Amino acid sequence: MLAARLYRYDPAMQEELRLETVPDPTIRQPDEVIVRIVGAGLCRTDLHIIEGVWRPILDPEGKLLPYTLGHENTGIVEAVGSAVRNVRVGDRVICHPQATCGLCLGCRVGEDMYCTSARFPGLDSDGGFAQYLVTTERALVKVPEDVDLVDIAPLADAGLTAYRAAKRASRIAPPDGWVVIIGIGGLGHIALQVLRALAGVRIVAVDRSPLARERAGELGADHVLAGSPDLAAEIRELTGGGAHVVLDFVGEQGVEQQSWQMLRKGGTHLIIGYGGTLEIPTVRMIFGELTVAGSLVGNYKELVELIDLVARGKVRVFTQRYTLQEINRAIDDFKHGRYFGRAVITP
């Protein structure tokens, strides 16, 4: 089969993925499933992997390369192991990004990302920028016939991450409360729609890009701001005292410091974007009675809920399609912000 593989980490990001023919995968464990890839989302994490940001975590001994990236996958079940009962050959599926064990305590409480012996195809093993992917039965969510598998591929990670954070915000903020979303990109534009679907809150969308601000308005944000060094003060003014929840999809370049400063008393700063370092005087934490929390991807149940929202037309993903042969052009377009939303590779 054809696959796009990474051979070298490159902090300068000049390294291209190599398109090459590799052996077709085979079933090795009874719970494994081979998925014929229909859509594979391109993610900022892929860029960070190429840059070597994840190397100390994913590849400390330098044994991972070369391998196939791609962790936001949809497709058709091609083959199943002998123990697989829940899916059949021909089923249309989206893959939860982690292939989990099902037996550890993290799995037993339903938090797939807490699994202590999971595999993460596209990060620590071969992923979906290829014609076929090996995952496990537990990772697969069936997709209704009328939902386009290419369009929804980014939901496997980007959408799921946005969904978990937005759902949490919808539970924290009162129905007439204020939620600020910073960064209306691949994740933020999904979080905005999820919040609209789940809660009656007032939504303030913040993004530097005029196109992103235009989309935020179309998707139902009540207020749209460009962001500035005075953003925290602007938000406190606009909201009459501060936001109930801030969803920070940037997490660096100073946004992480602005985020908690725009909260009202009892407010919550949810961190989804990463890269920066947060520093908050403890006196501000107690005086504002602030909560700061991270959010990591999402669990299987949340992916099911998100697919249901999409099937009912409550959430849509803006996508730009590229063939597998065009993957390096897709990466280049991503780096230069030449599309809105998410790129999806179609092998």
Ligand SMILES: [Zn+2]
């Ligand atoms: Zn991703």
Ligand SMILES: [Zn+2]
């Ligand atoms: Zn587990």
